[in-house]
Amino acid sequence: xxxxxxxxxxxxxxxxxxxxxxxxxxxxxxxxxxxxxxxxxxxxxxxxxxxxxxxxxxxxxxxxxxxxxxxxxxxxxxxxxxxxxxxxxxxxxxxxxxxxxxxxxxxxxxxxxxxxxxxxxxxxxxxxxxxxxxxxxxxxxxxxxxxxxxxxxxxxxxxxxxxxxxxxxxxxxxxxxxxxxxxxxxxxxxxxxxxxxxxxxxxxxxxxxxxxxxxxxxxxxxxxx
Ligand SMILES: *[C@@H]1O[C@H](CO)[C@@H](O)[C@H](O)[C@H]1NC(C)=O
Ligand SMILES: *[C@@H]1O[C@H](CO)[C@@H](O)[C@H](O)[C@H]1NC(C)=O
Ligand SMILES: *[C@@H]1O[C@H](CO)[C@@H](O)[C@H](O)[C@H]1NC(C)=O
Ligand SMILES: *[C@@H]1O[C@H](CO)[C@@H](O)[C@H](O)[C@H]1NC(C)=O
Numbered sequence: 001x002x003x004x005x006x007x008x009x010x011x012x013x014x015x016x017x018x019x020x021x022x023x024x025x026x027x028x029x030x031x032x033x034x035x036x037x038x039x040x041x042x043x044x045x046x047x048x049x050x051x052x053x054x055x056x057x058x059x060x061x062x063x064x065x066x067x068x069x070x071x072x073x074x075x076x077x078x079x080x081x082x083x084x085x086x087x088x089x090x091x092x093x094x095x096x097x098x099x100x101x102x103x104x105x106x107x108x109x110x111x112x113x114x115x116x117x118x119x120x121x122x123x124x125x126x127x128x129x130x131x132x133x134x135x136x137x138x139x140x141x142x143x144x145x146x147x148x149x150x151x152x153x154x155x156x157x158x159x160x161x162x163x164x165x166x167x168x169x170x171x172x173x174x175x176x177x178x179x180x181x182x183x184x185x186x187x188x189x190x191x192x193x194x195x196x197x198x199x200x201x202x203x204x205x206x207x208x209x210x211x212x213x214x215x216x217x218x219x220x221x222x223x224x225x
Contacts, residue, residue, distance in 0.1 A: 026077070026130045030069035030109070030155050031141035032057045044175075045089045046140035051125055053087065056142040063120045065149030067156040069109035070128060070139075076103050079164075080129040080172040083115050089125040089140055099131075099169035106159030111152040119145040131171045 025041045027033070034056045035049035061083075068081050079100045086092045096113050115124075126141040 025132065025134060025137045026073060026128075026139070027071040028069075028128050028139035028141060029071060029107075030067055030153055031059045031061060031126055031143055033139050034142055036139065041137040041139070042135050044136075044138050045093075045127060046125075047138040049140065051087060051089050051140060051142050053123060053142055058123075058142045058144060060146045060150075061115065061124070061126060061141075061143035062148050062150040063115050063117050063145055064147070065112035065114055067109055067111045067150060067152040068113050068126065068128065069107065069153075069156045070130075071107050072102055072105060072130070074130070074132045074134075075105050076101070077133070078102070078131040078167060078169040078172060079108075080127075080131075080169070080175070081110065081113055082127045082129065083119075083124055084127065085119065085122055085124045087123060087125065089127065093127060093175075098166045099172045100164050101167040101169075102162060102164045104159060104162030106162060107157050108162055108164060109152065109156035109158060110164075111156050112149070115145060117147075120147045121145065129172060129175065131169050136171060136175070 025038060027036060033049075034046060034051055037048055040048035070079070079102060081096045081100075082093045083096055084092045084094065094116070096115060097110065100110075102108050122145050124143055124145055126143055128139045128141075130137045
């Protein structure tokens with residue numbers, strides 16, 4: 001091998017640069033998302049989108065059982081499914097299930113997620129949060145809570161070989177109740193800086209994402225070499 005240390009380092013940085021930012025994150029397939037932007041999915045509480053019932057695709061969410069369907073691009077990640085009656089999606093989140101660790105790539109669906117029955121007749125927001133090797137990622141759906149339960153739609157399916165189990169996830173259980181001061185509307189800079197400091201503290205609390213990126217990059221360097 002004639003590679004110098006600096007060229008190995010350069011390749012490692014190149015591999016990191018290629019893998020980390022370009023990795024697709026996750027999709028919320030059902031209920032339909034209010035918006036998906038791969039590069040901004042780490043912006044809480046809704047992956048950079050603002051809930052707007054007048055223009056969003058608002059679907060019924062059945063309080064005694066409704067599907068939440070996602071597609072994971074990460075072979076292993078931990079999920080939080082949550083909901084709020086706060087139409088700005090900034091406060092008052094209720095966890096609908098314990099944190100769930102998914103292993104295996106692709107479609108994943110929980111067919112019978114429930115919310116408090118007293119919510120029927122009100123509007124609200126379903127939030128899906130993924131603790132992934134790329135960090136904490138967010139998607140939201142705007143819903144009308146309705147009585148009854150739903151026959152899961154066709155899009156509700158699990159990829160072959162995918163498994164999911166309840167787990168404990170410190171990053172998800174300590175998500176701030178009020179993620180960012182986005183509701184004040186008085187300045188983009190305020191919202192951006194609080195988002196940044198939150199992202200920083202989450203990363204500090206959960207350094208494994210950096211470690212797994214480095215291991216991943218090391219694997220690529222090994223194959224390139
Ligand atoms: C709203 O979501 C439903 C269910 O995913 C989908 O079938 C429909 O095409 C969506 N409508 C719009 C306007 O996006
Ligand atoms: C917070 O949620 C509770 C139910 O869990 C509801 O009674 C209350 O109105 C909600 N508050 C806001 C501001 O959405
Ligand atoms: C929600 O957003 C609207 C408009 O952006 C604002 O008028 C309202 O005060 C916000 N409510 C909360 C509870 O932040
Ligand atoms: C997908 O797998 C999870 C975990 O085993 C399970 O709870 C869920 O019911 C499965 N979904 C479908 C649509 O079979």
